[in-house]
Amino acid sequence: MPVVELQDVCKSFRKGGEIIQPLRHVDLRIESGEFVSLMGPSGTGKSTLLNLVSGIDQVDSGRIVVDGTEVTTLSRSRLADWRARSIGYIFQTHQLIPVLTAYENVELPTLLLKQSATERHRRVDLALEAVGLADRAAHYPRQLSGGQEQRVGIARAIVSHPRVVVADEPTGSLDTDTSEQIQELLQRLNQELDITMLMVTHDADVAAIASRRLLLDHGKLLETDLNEPGKTAAG
Amino acid sequence: MLLPWEYGVRNLFRRPIRSLLTLAALATVIMLVFLMVGFIRGLEQSLVISGDPDVVLVYSVNSEESLENSAIAARTPELLTSSLSGIVQRFGVTHISPEMYLAARVRTQDGHSGFGLVRGVKQTAPLVRRSVRLLEGQWPGPGEVMAGQLASTKLGTPVESLDIGRTIEMEGQAWRVSGTFAAGGSGYESELWCNLGDLQTAAKRQDLSLVAALLEPGASVAEIQLFCKQRNDLELRAIRETDYYASLQQYYRPVRMLAWVVVTLVAAAGVFAGMNMMYGAVSGRIRELAMLQAIGYRRRAILTSLVQEGVILAAAASLLAGAIALVFINGLAVRFTMGAFVLRVDGVAILIGCAVGLTIGVLGALPPALKALRQPVATALKAV
Numbered sequence: 364m365p366v367v368e369l370q371d372v373c374k375s376f377r378k379g380g381e382i383i384q385p386l387r388h389v390d391l392r393i394e395s396g397e398f399v400s401l402m403g404p405s406g407t408g409k410s411t412l413l414n415l416v417s418g419i420d421q422v423d424s425g426r427i428v429v430d431g432t433e434v435t436t437l438s439r440s441r442l443a444d445w446r447a448r449s450i451g452y453i454f455q456t457h458q459l460i461p462v463l464t465a466y467e468n469v470e471l472p473t474l475l476l477k478q479s480a481t482e483r484h485r486r487v488d489l490a491l492e493a494v495g496l497a498d499r500a501a502h503y504p505r506q507l508s509g510g511q512e513q514r515v516g517i518a519r520a521i522v523s524h525p526r527v528v529v530a531d532e533p534t535g536s537l538d539t540d541t542s543e544q545i546q547e548l549l550q551r552l553n554q555e556l557d558i559t560m561l562m563v564t565h566d567a568d569v570a571a572i573a574s575r576r577l578l579l580d581h582g583k584l585l586e587t588d589l590n591e592p593g594k595t596a597a598g
Numbered sequence: 599m600l601l602p603w604e605y606g607v608r609n610l611f612r613r614p615i616r617s618l619l620t621l622a623a624l625a626t627v628i629m630l631v632f633l634m635v636g637f638i639r640g641l642e643q644s645l646v647i648s649g650d651p652d653v654v655l656v657y658s659v660n661s662e663e664s665l666e667n668s669a670i671a672a673r674t675p676e677l678l679t680s681s682l683s684g685i686v687q688r689f690g691v692t693h694i695s696p697e698m699y700l701a702a703r704v705r706t707q708d709g710h711s712g713f714g715l716v717r718g719v720k721q722t723a724p725l726v727r728r729s730v731r732l733l734e735g736q737w738p739g740p741g742e743v744m745a746g747q748l749a750s751t752k753l754g755t756p757v758e759s760l761d762i763g764r765t766i767e768m769e770g771q772a773w774r775v776s777g778t779f780a781a782g783g784s785g786y787e788s789e790l791w792c793n794l795g796d797l798q799t800a801a802k803r804q805d806l807s808l809v810a811a812l813l814e815p816g817a818s819v820a821e822i823q824l825f826c827k828q829r830n831d832l833e834l835r836a837i838r839e840t841d842y843y844a845s846l847q848q849y850y851r852p853v854r855m856l857a858w859v860v861v862t863l864v865a866a867a868g869v870f871a872g873m874n875m876m877y878g879a880v881s882g883r884i885r886e887l888a889m890l891q892a893i894g895y896r897r898r899a900i901l902t903s904l905v906q907e908g909v910i911l912a913a914a915a916s917l918l919a920g921a922i923a924l925v926f927i928n929g930l931a932v933r934f935t936m937g938a939f940v941l942r943v944d945g946v947a948i949l950i951g952c953a954v955g956l957t958i959g960v961l962g963a964l965p966p967a968l969k970a971l972r973q974p975v976a977t978a979l980k981a982v
Contacts, residue, residue, distance in 0.1 A: 410980075414976045417892065419891070419892050420975070439897075440896050443891065443894050447893065452889075454889065458885060460886060461612070462604075467602070467604070472894060474602065
């Protein structure tokens with residue numbers, strides 16, 4: 364049973380006077396615990412696909428099922444509740460709230476879950492520990508480096524124990540060394556915590572850390588052979 | 599589920615100068631509201647307090663509502679006493695106060711001058727005007743006046759100009775200030791009281807303006823009104839004092855309406871100030887608000903948090919304005935045609951001021967918050 368399943372998904376939007384269709388009859392299955400990277404040139408709809416899977420954008424047609432829930436049929440408020448439970452979102456520019464400490468930023472998603480304060484604090488502590496920032500919990504984002512900020516963003520994405528974590532260019536705004544550290548962290552979280560990950564990137568080296576690589580080209584999703592990066596197979 | 603309270607509070611410190619300026623603007627607006635409501639409450643209170651339900655005023659039927667224009671026969675008090683039974687009598691003294699009431703130009707010893715309200719009374723006046731209390735000095739003797747504690751405000755002169763022992767000039771005669779009196783916030787406090795005979799002599803008049811009579815408990819004003827109708831040669835009318843001041847309240851209704859319009863306009867200005875601040879605060883946080891939606895916060899929760907920010911700021915401004923109003927505005931004397939009264943920042947004024955403040959907070963925050971949340975999350979996440 365796949366954790367993420369896209370069936371015949373189409374998505375278009377209007378840009379100026381032109382209608383762009385980045386996703387044309389896309390099918391995709393991601394199994395539990397898989398780490399999938401999604402590559403493609405700019406403007407091909409990688410982020411759009413990510414947004415559709417995480418329920419912050421709506422399909423034109425087709426069906427998306429995540430962890431047994433058909434997200435394409437949920438209302439806006441039910442989608443919000445579902446996201447709080449099932450999806451972790453890692454942003455390119457970490458999107459931390461500057462007036463909250465690292466701890467409070469990580470705690471934000473847990474406030475939406477029905478759980479005791481003790482359990483909430485335990486989860487936040489564990490998430491910060493998992494990203495190696497337990498000693499920076501009381502720091503504000505302005506007191507952290509770019510890499511540390513992204514780690515806090517990752518802790519926030521995993522703190523609710525979501526079934527799926529989506530990451531939109533998670534290393535896009537980092538230097539090479541920090542980017543490598545974040546890649547290692549994502550790989551470790553995928554393997555140790557068995558989190559299903561879908562990551563958008565335009566960087567082939569970053570994409571290489573995934574167990575499965577996909578390429579989005581002209582609205583179609585293509586599977587890239589891990590052993591022979593140049594070779595693709597229809598997805 | 600709502601966002602943490604700290605989020606709303608700390609957001610106000612993101613742009614401290616902007617928040618501080620908005621706080622100052624809102625506090626000014628709410629202070630103006632306190633000022634206007636204090637004015638309305640003071641005016642209303644002054645008119646309400648001025649009326650005693652047990653007192654009946656008898657004055658000329660031709661004077662409309664203006665006692666200054668009233669002229670009735672000097673023998674009216676005797677006629678009323680001998681013809682009516684409902685007027686209070688104690689130890690052989692009838693509680694009836696013949697009075698001459700006029701507006702006169704008053705010049706003080708230090709050269710200031712203004713129009714004052716002068717009431718010529720007899721020793722029986724305090725028996726009928728029961729709110730009058732001598733604060734210092736003594737009851738006016740020949741050639742003396744007793745000044746109400748707001749009389750200087752009515753004249754537009756410094757308070758010291760009516761200190762005991764000072765001399766004033768009115769009706770072509772010099773008068774010495776013999777004492778100061780209070781009257782529980784009623785209109786008498788803006789008047790100068792002197793001996794009736796002295797005023798009649800100075801004004802070269804022998805008539806009276808009115809007669810005020812204190813009724814026995816349960817006595818009806820109808821008996822006096824009937825007397826006035828039967829003795830139509832005297833051209834008198836009788837009215838309960840509370841009804842007289844109620845009719846004055848109607849007279850000042852346009853003033854109060856205007857004051858309420860000003861309150862509304864000032865409050866609207868406050869809403870725009872609040873809106874301006876919140877537009878600025880929200881426009882820089884479009885991506886942050888989208889992120890909150892992306893991680894599962896409902897729009898309503900985010901909207902509540904943004905409104906919370908506006909309300910916190912408005913509440914702080916209300917508190918600040920309330921404190922300043924209580925210290926500097928409450929009790930401030932104001933001059934107007936009928937006399938003078940003090941601005942009253944009472945419980946009602948505080949309630950109205952704070953309600954206006956909170957409304958400003960809510961209405962100022964709602965449109966920017968709604969605008970920010972209307973954007974699709976996917977688009978807002980990419981906003982610059």
